[in-house]
Amino acid sequence: MNKKLGCSIVLSLLMLIGMGCGQKPLSDAGTKVLENTASTTNDTETLVKDKVTTTEKVTPAKGLTSDNKEVSEPALVKEDVKAETATNEDKTKAQNEKILVYYTNPDATVLQKSEQEIHFVNATEKYQSAFKALQVDGNPELISLWSKITLKTVSFNSGKVTLDIHMPDEARLGAGGEQFALDALKNTLFQFEEVKSIELLVDGAVVESLMGHADLEHPMVR
Template identity: 50%
Template structure:
């Protein structure tokens, strides 16, 4: 008789463990605050695209723009613009220099074909009139290569200023020709 009770008890314990292991008594999030709850998502996972693009830099003498081909990874058009602006801040050799490198990019937004680019220009980034023209030209050539970019609003510390560095008048916004 005790053997039957022991077997019954053992069978009960095995069954209870099996149910607990299979999630038979799933905890609710309120019962287990440390448990991560994963909600089903109707949104598809972001697709990472790659695109060849030209980043426009300048030669060492600051006389002309230099083309630098790159491959950009992105999942949205805004991310493509942000990736291009990030590449615009990198040198690509001794005869392909970035005039954007010392300029702080505060924000980049894309809305209805317009890129809003808010920057901070520290004193060490300020150039003469020819350098300032190249800064603006490299930005325009880099961003206007994308079909969806129709205009660029260049802001300095959140404001639409007359000039980026004090020499060249800025258009608000620059429009694709």
């Protein structure tokens, strides 16, 4: 009887020991699974953080390049430069002006004036255009006294207009015509307030008389 009781106790102890040994691996395995899951979650969070950090590094700051170098802003155009440009454009802009040009009548007995429009961009062209207006000979009632004379050069300095002309023989007039020609020239150019004197040269030379009848002043003044 005692032997059977002892055997039962021993068997019970062995069963308890066996059950304890069987549960232990399950507990360890569960712990490992939880640890692996936590580790995977941490790794995912690390990857997300790395991506955010990378994105922030790639985007350059405003006014900087990707290597953190400052980008220079374009220089502003100064107002005085704009004003100077506008002034230069005005100087080269064509101008129109109506002037009085003097001719003679068909009988060459009196001077007659006619309003003409000239075009120019500077003082030199202004007086050149005025002289060319003297040469216009399209109206039968207004006879030009300078139509056959060639203007070689014209200049303006300190109130004096200098004209260098070439005069062929067919351009020569009588005594009355010569005086009318000089008066027509003076009346046309002296209407410009800035013109104080006129120097008239023939082929670059100073001559005593334009056509051999009247004395030629050097220069002619108002």
